[in-house]
Amino acid sequence: MKEQFTQSQNNKLELSSHNPILCVQNLGRSVEKYWVWSHLSFQLFPGERVAVVGASGSGKSLLLRALAGLEPVQAGQIIFQGQLMNSWFMPSYRSQVIYLHQRPALLEGTVESNLQLVYRLAVHHHQVYNRKLILDYLHLLHKTADFLQRPISAISGGEAQIVAFLRALQLSPKVLLLDEPTASLDAGTAQNLEALVAAWQNEDPQRAYLWTSHDPTQLSRITNRQITLKEKD
Incomplete structure (x- = not known):
């Protein structure tokens, strides 16, 4: 069965003069001749906070993963x-449009070493690790600097998610796919991470999620507009 796309907006944003x-x-995405969704068309403008909603199986995760390449x-x-998207150098694209989900993959070592490792990748050579920014983010999360020295093997699932958020946000992406x-x-942890995303967005009016x-x-x-994936009758 095909999916149809509908879009609703709770509060109309004054963004019409901006480019998306x-x-x-x-x-459109098909799986074994079945269209999970098709004819999806929408725009994401700077500063927007958009919910992607729909019934289970409507392809929400698939859509976000497709947007992330x-x-x-x-x-x-x-x-x-x-x-x-296909004309971008994909590592560069994925550093600006970052996909985050609930099962982050972390490497052995400390929290801080996991944050620093991304700067060894060629695509991030123009950036440097900013410990002050990380400490500011940790403050929002009610964490002290000691958290950076914690071994990954000793942190909880919620703390692992915090590391994943920090690792992504420090790269200053333009779009988050959450x-x-x-x-x-x-x-409590969920609302702390919501506050962290809000702080990231407030740093640059061009950012959206x-x-x-x-x-x-x-x-x-956390959102002011929604995109709905809805089954056709």
Whole structure:
């Protein structure tokens, strides 16, 4: 069964004079001749906080992964900052459009070594590790500098998610694709991470995010518009 795309907006943002940071045109993804969704078209503007909602199986995670360049599509195109996704150097694209989910992969070592390792990649050679920024982020999370010296083997699942967020946000991406990233966390940690994302966005008015969550209360707190994946009758 095909999916149809609907979009609703709770509060109309004064962004019409801006160019979209991300543009999706007639996107379609099929699995074994079944169209999970098709003819998806929407724009993400600077400063937006957008929820992606829909029934289980409607392809929310698949959509976010496709936007991150982690899943193929069979129709349509994705445009980031006015340039087709396929024309970008993909490591560079993925450093600016970052996908975060609830099961982060971390390496052996300390929290800080995990944050520093990304700067050894060629795509990040123009950037340097900013410990002050990380400490400012930790303050928002009610964590002290000692957290950076914790071995990865000794941190909890919630703390692992904190590391994943820090590792991504320190790269100053333009777009975050947040796929149920707080689903397995306690309410306090989840709200701390929401505050961290808000702080990241407030640093640069050009930044925007898409967020999926099964918690409508959370989405009402952290988003101001929604994109709905809906089954056709």
